[in-house]
Amino acid sequence: MTLDLVGGLVVVRPGFSTTVQDRGRPGWQRFGVPVSGALDRIALAAANIVVGNATGEAALECLYQGCELEVACDSVRLAVGGGNATLEVLDTDGATCARSSALESITASRGERVRVRIAGPSISAYVAVEGGFALPQVLGSRSTYVRAALGGLEGRALRPGDVIPLVRGEAEPRGEVRLPGLDLMPQSKVRIVAGPQNEMFRGEAMRMLTEQPYIVRPESDRMGLRLAGEKLAHLKGADIVSDAIAPGAIQVPGDGQPIVMLADRQTTGGYTKIATVISADLPGLGRVGPGAEVRFELISLEFAEDLARTVAAEIAAWPQRLEEAMPSGQVMARLFGANLISGVIDGATGH
Amino acid sequence: MQPRFLPAGDSALTIEFGDTAELSLSMRIQELCHRIGQTRVQGIIEIVPALRSLTVHYDPCLCSAARLRVALLPLVIEVASALPAEADLVEAELQPAARRWSIPACYEPEHGPDVEEIASASGLLPWQVRALHACVSYRVLMLGFMPGHPYLGDLPPPLRVPRRATPRTVVPAGSIAIATSMCVIYPIASPGGWHIIGRTPVRLFDQARAEPSLLSPGDEVRFCPISSSELAELSEAADRGAWTPVPVWTGDAV
Incomplete structure (x- = not known):
């Protein structure tokens, strides 16, 4: 395998409970194997579409808290799906150099850190990477089922120092996109x-x-x-x-x-x-x-x-609804605005 | 009892044959699973046999509950009409098992903490409980609860006792336990409320195997008593991947 050559994402802060999940592991229930997979398959599908993946590709499911990852490959394109979740790219000095809101792709380079925040009220967020994770499929799926240590990364939640290998070591050279108009908030x-x-x-x-x-x-x-x-x-x-x-x-x-x-x-x-x-x-x-x-x-x-x-038909139409994201200068301008007003709680660090 | 269709949401349909867990019922359910599997109705994702029912999981984009009912009704009627009203088939009338297994079981007291309790509840001596458990053959009625976790039936009537009043928080992996009319084996350590009577070194589920679950619904299982030292030896060999049981018999009847 070429995993070592391609590189991956190093887990700096895993958050409360972050696992690899895709659309699940059907076909094995008669042997007692739960289906597992993303709790919010709509957010999973949306995040995947934004980075150009198939809707059921494996992503990181963060629950309650975000996570922080360090890029250990040339570059990687990411998107987060879920509620008010955001992605922030920090340079090697720890300064924020780019930021994207939910369902907006962003690219980070080697040595930079990606911080995923869950600002609520939704408790889940899905971090999709262009090309997906180079993890083996177990019984046809990369979903993690912790109770029986199946799938994902060694069948468990992520820990500090874990390296999640990537399929692509370099982001496809193209502009960033976003998927507007989706409501991924909790429904009562x-x-x-x-x-x-x-x-x-x-x-x-x-x-x-x-x-x-x-x-x-x-x-x-x-x-x-x-x-x-x-x-x-x-x-x-x-x-x-x-x-x-x-x-x-x-x-x-x-x-x-x-x-x-x-x-x-x-x-x-x-x-x-x-x-x-x-x-x-x-x-x-x-x-x-x-x-x-x-x-x-x-x-x-x-x-x-x-x-x-109806839901399946809507998801099938999402790729046509992708639009170009704002150029990075405007992102920076918006970032300052957001920082002044939000005082967002840092899900990953608890600061 | 008339079979019934029970909706289980917009992507699953349950077909229920009765309200008891019995070997004869389970065999019919497995026959129906087999027949539905052969029809290749579009949109079926998987079929899950349970003790007295089976559930068809389907993709509502390719199928509907109404269409499934129409497609499956003739099969259900066929299988149900072969089901005696009293569900009292004797074992000889059952379909022969596709596979038979001999599962090593250590019944020594350190691995069967609840044997004494079963003995006093059933009016037997501890050795009689062990002997009775090991002298009959069981069928895998269903796999559920955990990957590879079998429900085996039917337990000899004297051994049938309710579950423990207080479940244990940890039942060790490989524990052989009984309650009601069934016997189970815990593939991995987990909480459990069944009475533990022995321990097997067999690994019931291993994702690295071509067939991860050792047992399949319908398989026949007998327990073969082993000593503590044999248990230790086989457990060690199983952990190294040096030993996995093979079926003692594979029928060509199915």
Whole structure:
């Protein structure tokens, strides 16, 4: 391999939980292997499109905090997708020499540092690099599944000093672009379809689920979004003979508090599932953090399938919507403006 | 029981055959998985067999739940009509397993901390619990919970006890554990609420192998008792990659 010749990104500060994720590892669930992949597949696809990659290419998923990376190759083009996330390029003296907002590409050169910030309210950001990461596919995917140490970089979250090898050692000589007009902020309204076990709940449970707000609990992780709110009562009990768990399934254990099953969900489980979040709205749940409010709205399965097709068609049209980003001088001017007013919390360093 | 279609969102459809975990039901589900796999309906991503149901994951851009139901209904009816109402097939009537495995199992007390408890709950002596567990053959009903984690059935009736009231926070990798009508093996250390009765040196999941999961749904498994020193030897060999069990029999019937 030519990895050593090409170079990579050195992890200076890994942030709270940064893992390599692509669109996941389907096809192995019958052997108990979770699908994993990006929590927010829309942000992943958008960031990839901005750097000229296929939508499902592996990127760095930062949760709660950004990260800081040092460029150890000639040059690299990057983009970040997600909420108010930003990228900053620091020169060897640590001074900011360029900055880009979400879904705007930027190029950094050897020795420079790239700082990813998550300014909130979205808790996730995806850092895509032109050409992708030169990491091996495990069972057809580069996604990290930490519990079984599968994929990504040694099957774990990034640590200081890690080197993430790149496919390209030099950015393609072309102008920077941006993808305007996308809303990657957390959505409080989340649409669901009934089932598979809605009949195993008391009659008023679905009404409670859709009329009362639920609050995201801090124990949430990549496996499930744990919610607190009106208790959902079962008819006979919370346990069923285990069956498969679909993405977005809303599992309700004995305490009556719903859990939305996310990317790292187990393939099978033994709790009743009252409803399932539609695939068009599931990426939005990858953006909400503890304390956020979620409101569910019941729709028909046919409508949910239509919405899934609409989202796929929109993503397919994004490459045509790319526009030239501002020249760097204007970026600098804007940067000063932003620094004067924002006082952004530094996610990576905690400063 | 009539099979039922249960929507599981806009990209998965579950077909449920009953509400119990039984070997005969599981065998029918695996037969249906096999038949659906052969139809090549456009848009199917993967089929996941579970204990009493199977779930078809699909791409809503290429397929829909309504179209899937139409395509799958004839197969479901075929398989369901071959299913006796009481689901009381005897083992001899089941499809022969594609593969049979002999899984080494160390039942010595240090590796089976819950054998005494099972014995007192079932009115057996500890050695009888171990002997009973090792004297029957099991089928892989489902893999789930963790990569390569098998649910084996059916457990001999005297050994059937509920799960532990308080789950353990760490169950060691390779632990063989029982509860309800099933037996499981933990591929990696994880929390668990099943009663631990032994330990195997077998690596159930290894991403480096061509077939990462040792076991597949429908495989037949027997446990072969080994001593603590054999467990240590085989564990060490498995860690070095020098030993992986091979099926004791591969049928040409399937």
